[in-house]
Amino acid sequence: MKELAGKTLFDKIWDAHVVEEIKGGPSVLYIDKHLIHEVTSPQAFAGIDKRGISVFRPQHTIATPDHNIPTVDQHLTIQDELSRFQVDKLTENCEKHGVTLYGLNHPYQGIVHVIGPELGITQPGMTMVCGDSHTSTHGAFGSVAFGIGTSEVEMVLATQCILQPKPGKMRITVDGELPKGVTAKDVILYIISKISTSGGTGYFIEYAGSVIRSLSMEGRMTVCNMSIESGARGGIIAPDETTFDYIKEKEFAPKGEEFDRAVKSWKVLKSDEDAVFDQELHFDAADIEPMITYGTNPGMGAKITGHIPFVEETEAGNRESYKKSLAYMDFEAGTPIAGRKVDYVFVGSCTNGRIEDLREVATFIKGRQKADHVTAWIVPGSKQVEKQAIKEGIADVLEKAGFQLRQPGCSACLAMNDDKVPEGKLAVSTSNRNFEGRQGPGSRTMLASPITAAAAAVTGTVTDPRSML
Amino acid sequence: MSTKKFHTIESTAVPLPIENVDTDQIIPARFLKATTRDGFGENLFRDWRFDKNDQPKTDFALNSSVYSGTILIGGKNFGSGSSREHAAWAIHDYGFKVVVSSFFADIFKNNALNNGLLPVQVSEDFLSRIFQAIEKDASSMLKVDLKNQQITLSASGEPSLRARRSQSERFDINPYKKECLLNGYDDIDFLLSIKETIAQFEQART
Ligand code: SF4
Numbered sequence: 001m002k003e004l005a006g007k008t009l010f011d012k013i014w015d016a017h018v019v020e021e022i023k024g025g026p027s028v029l030y031i032d033k034h035l036i037h038e039v040t041s042p043q044a045f046a047g048i049d050k051r052g053i054s055v056f057r058p059q060h061t062i063a064t065p066d067h068n069i070p071t072v073d074q075h076l077t078i079q080d081e082l083s084r085f086q087v088d089k090l091t092e093n094c095e096k097h098g099v100t101l102y103g104l105n106h107p108y109q110g111i112v113h114v115i116g117p118e119l120g121i122t123q124p125g126m127t128m129v130c131g132d133s134h135t136s137t138h139g140a141f142g143s144v145a146f147g148i149g150t151s152e153v154e155m156v157l158a159t160q161c162i163l164q165p166k167p168g169k170m171r172i173t174v175d176g177e178l179p180k181g182v183t184a185k186d187v188i189l190y191i192i193s194k195i196s197t198s199g200g201t202g203y204f205i206e207y208a209g210s211v212i213r214s215l216s217m218e219g220r221m222t223v224c225n226m227s228i229e230s231g232a233r234g235g236i237i238a239p240d241e242t243t244f245d246y247i248k249e250k251e252f253a254p255k256g257e258e259f260d261r262a263v264k265s266w267k268v269l270k271s272d273e274d275a276v277f278d279q280e281l282h283f284d285a286a287d288i289e290p291m292i293t294y295g296t297n298p299g300m301g302a303k304i305t306g307h308i309p310f311v312e313e314t315e316a317g318n319r320e321s322y323k324k325s326l327a328y329m330d331f332e333a334g335t336p337i338a339g340r341k342v343d344y345v346f347v348g349s350c351t352n353g354r355i356e357d358l359r360e361v362a363t364f365i366k367g368r369q370k371a372d373h374v375t376a377w378i379v380p381g382s383k384q385v386e387k388q389a390i391k392e393g394i395a396d397v398l399e400k401a402g403f404q405l406r407q408p409g410c411s412a413c414l415a416m417n418d419d420k421v422p423e424g425k426l427a428v429s430t431s432n433r434n435f436e437g438r439q440g441p442g443s444r445t446m447l448a449s450p451i452t453a454a455a456a457a458v459t460g461t462v463t464d465p466r467s468m469l
Numbered sequence: 470m471s472t473k474k475f476h477t478i479e480s481t482a483v484p485l486p487i488e489n490v491d492t493d494q495i496i497p498a499r500f501l502k503a504t505t506r507d508g509f510g511e512n513l514f515r516d517w518r519f520d521k522n523d524q525p526k527t528d529f530a531l532n533s534s535v536y537s538g539t540i541l542i543g544g545k546n547f548g549s550g551s552s553r554e555h556a557a558w559a560i561h562d563y564g565f566k567v568v569v570s571s572f573f574a575d576i577f578k579n580n581a582l583n584n585g586l587l588p589v590q591v592s593e594d595f596l597s598r599i600f601q602a603i604e605k606d607a608s609s610m611l612k613v614d615l616k617n618q619q620i621t622l623s624a625s626g627e628p629s630l631r632a633r634r635s636q637s638e639r640f641d642i643n644p645y646k647k648e649c650l651l652n653g654y655d656d657i658d659f660l661l662s663i664k665e666t667i668a669q670f671e672q673a674r675t
Contacts, residue, residue, distance in 0.1 A: 019670045020663060025645025028663065030670060040553065042504035053661070068502060082502035089504050133552035133576060147576060149554035151583035151656070159660040161667055165643065167575075197489055198546040201575055231549060233575055297489050297549070317593075321488040321544070414498040414551075423521075435493040435550060437516050 006272025008169050009238050010204045013144045013269070017127045019161055026163040032126040034061040034156045035112045036099070038068055038090040039416070040131030044153035045093040057160045058098040062121060065090055065104060066111045068416045071379055071406035074104050083417065097157075108251075110382020110408045113137040113350035117221060118384055120250025124239040124266040129156060134350050134432065135234070136227045140220035141247070142239035142269045144204070147228065167233045168202050168278040171271075173209035176285030181466035183360075184219030185352060185430070185449035187211060188226040189291035191283065193301035200232030203279065206271060207237050211285045217246040218356035225351045226432050229298035238270040290465055293434050293447040294337055295325040300434075302337055304452065304464045310334045328436050329444050330424075338462045344427035345376040345457040346439070347403075347450055349413035352430035353381030355388045357450045362394040364454040364465070370402035371460030377419065378403045379411040403457070415440045428456040472585050475650040478566050479612045481538035483530050484603045490543050491550035492577060496559040498551075509555055510562030531563075535607045542599055543570040547588075548577025557581045567613050569620070571596040582646050583656065589613060589620055595638045598622060615650060618642060 007015070020028040036044075041063070048055065055061065068083045078084035087104065094101040102108040108115055113134050116122040124142035129135060133147035148162060155162045174187060192199075205227050212220065220237050227235030244263050247253045254262045289303040302308070310333050314322045326333060331340075347353070347361055358380065370376045378398050380386040386408055389395045395405050412419040413431040415438065421427045423442030430453050434445040446462065455465035500512040518529050525532040541560060547570035548556060557580040560568060568581065569589045581588045591599070599622055602609040612621040623635035648654065660667075 019667055022645050025643060028660065028667075030667070039501050043506050043554075046505065047657070051657070051661075056664070056667075067498075080502075086502055086504055131552065131554075133550070147552040149552055149557070149576060149580035149583060151554060151580065155657055155660055158657050159664060159667055160671075161660055163645075163656050163660065197549055198572060198574070201546075201572070229550075231546070231574055297491065317545075318488055320486070324487065414493075416498045416501065433491075433493065433550060435491045437497055438493050441497070441499075441516055441521075 005276045006274040008271040008275040008277060009142065009206055009269055010144060010169055010236055011275070013125055013127065014166060017144070022163070026165045028161050029127060029164045030161055031129050031156050032060065033116070033121060033128045035116055035128070035130035035135070036061060036063045036153065037112050037130070037132065038065045038086045040150050041093065041153055042086065042089045043150050044131070044157055045097070047154040048097075048157050051158070053158060055097040055099065055157045060160060061099045061157065062102070063090060063094050063099050064102040064109050064112055064115060067410045067414065069104060069409045070417050071409045071411045071419055074407045080417070107383050107387070110384065111350045111353060111410055113225065114354060114381030114385065117141065117217070118250065118382060120247055120253030123247060123253070123262070124243060124269050129162065133228045134225050136232070137221050137225040137350055139224040139227070139234050139236040140217060141243055142237060142266065144234065144236065146234040167204045169206070170200065170203040170232070170279040170281070171206045171208055171277040172281045172283070174207070174211040174283045174285060175209040176211060178211055178214070178285050178288065181290060181451065181469050182288050183449045183451065184215050184222040186288055186291045188223045189293065189298070189301040189447065190288045192226065192230045192299050193291065194283070195230050195281070197229060197297045197299040198231045200227065200230030203232050205230070205232045205235045206277070207235055212237060213240065216356060217242060218354045221354070222351055226298065229432060239266050290449060290452050292337060292428070292452060292462065293445075294329065294331055295322070296328055296434055296436050297325070298432065298434060298447060300325065301447070304338055304462065307336050308333055338464055340462050341426065342374060342428050342456045342461055343425040344421045345370070345374055345453050346379070346412045346421075346427055346429040346431065347453050348377065348379030348381065348411055349431035350381060351432045352450050353379060353385065355385045357430065358385065358389050358394050359392070361450045361454045362397045364451050364468070365401045365403070365458070366397050368401055368458050370457040374457050374460050376403040376457045377406055377412060379406045379419070380408045382408050412439050414438060415443070421445070428453045428462065472653050472655055474653040475585060475587060475615055477612065477614045477616070478539060479610060480540050481536070481608055482540035482542050482569070482599070482603060482611050483536045483538055484600055485530055485541060485543045486600050488544035489546045489549055492548055492553050492556035493550055495548070495556040496553065501553060501555055506558050507562065509559035510564065513559040513563045536603070539564055539566045540611050540613065541565045541568045542596070542603070543568060545570065545572045545593070547573050548581075549574040552576045552580070554580040554584070557584045557586050561586045569596070569599065569611070582650070585650065587613065587615060587650065589640045591620060591638050591640060598636065615642070615647065
């Protein structure tokens, strides 16, 4: 008889949450925590109402508005009528169904993927979903977390379960030591540039190796956050002391003895030595430099010291799309990436809008000034981040350097509100997507780490931050 | 709540030979402010379809008088990026019943299936044959037979010729999802029907 192989971390959590297997079909997966926001939930609540049922387990769903809110004057009524209606609808639905809501101006409000971890809602071993693809962020804690569509949001509201086929398993190991000036964002941009925006499709990725272990929780969140940009269902990192230290004392984390008991149960959450992955990839930290994207999908990234690939250097079947992408960016193949003039700098989003990111930028910026022609926005990921930034004097440093500190929300990451990069303007952005028009119709986006964005703000051009450290 | 049953579709198709079509292109974020599922078709591919002054761009396939039909053909890695189900709603609302590509992003595929929009994944080779056939003759027909999981491309011309020149490929679909589509079953009805089991599962865990 063939010996049974060990289980991966992902298997352990997934299998423990399967309520029922449908023959030849998906699994019925139980969801521990469900996060919702104003854009992808109204149709789901409408569905519940139409069926005449109530939310099955309202205590497991948490709501906050983030995508479609202004980042100035949040104490006033939202000006845009449609946005206001959508945010009001969320409030109404939450009240009606007994769902906890951290509304505008609530001290816990913020981008869903920033508040979950900072409030201690996100914990190892959980299944978590949200009608948002960057739910993968929460995998940094050793939870199985992934984005879902609105029909699935309705499933969770109705039954606390979703129907889901089990994805394949991939492990990406990054070993070595990150050189100075190279951050978690560079690691994930590097990985996606290697495996492309479809390389992870069909998989759940476990990140491992000494580089991943050495990252802070914020850094791990940045890596897991962008898993989806490789097409993967999600990312996951085995919890360790870094994880437990982060969770300890957080608002909704278990306390005292209960916390110790929880840690004990979290410690077993790792892949068995003999676990088998469907695919394994290895990368060496020594090859990673500050990365930046030059095209219109997150896989089109390169070392900041490099050049925009010549057409012949790209995949044969893909060249028409490649040319279209460069035409949109108004970039020429073969030219150096660094040195081009930047109009906007955006530091924020669920990828890099946490307190550690703001600290990094402030440390870099201190005593420097942004270039005159650059508009620089800092958008904290949450109310708590904003508060902390003010408390630590970070807000001051940034404002002195000419940055605009705005109020928490998704902001220019998807430009649903007024925070839009104007047509034709070039932005260096710490967010996660550089699709055509993502930051406003006709806007052009280069994705990079917070310090690379800060360097661009200071010099007014795409600049290797290592030259300024 | 049952949804509409999916029947065999026979139609001409609209070609979109672009790779990595992301859901931000299918429906840009600024059109996601609605709180119902209707009307998204109007803004399908908004920034590819219309210029700054809201005038249709004549070189875009959806605006062409040559192409029509209820089948959309996209390049590899269709539907990547944001999980917004609005993308599937927009395509369906516009009037498409099937999207064909050689590769689909995961969440888009789920969203499409949950909305009676059938994603048909074909080989690279078959996809390029479809594109070529349509380019040569926009009246080329495609037949999507869900029950037999078969997609057939037939050249134009009189019926007997068409039959001889047609080429088919089998496509995969999860058997459960296939049943749902063919019969108009709804996932939530199913989940609601096992609520007892779910409650027992919760009990057993505590
Ligand atoms: S910050 Fe951007 S990526 Fe993150 S949840 Fe908001 S819109 Fe989505």
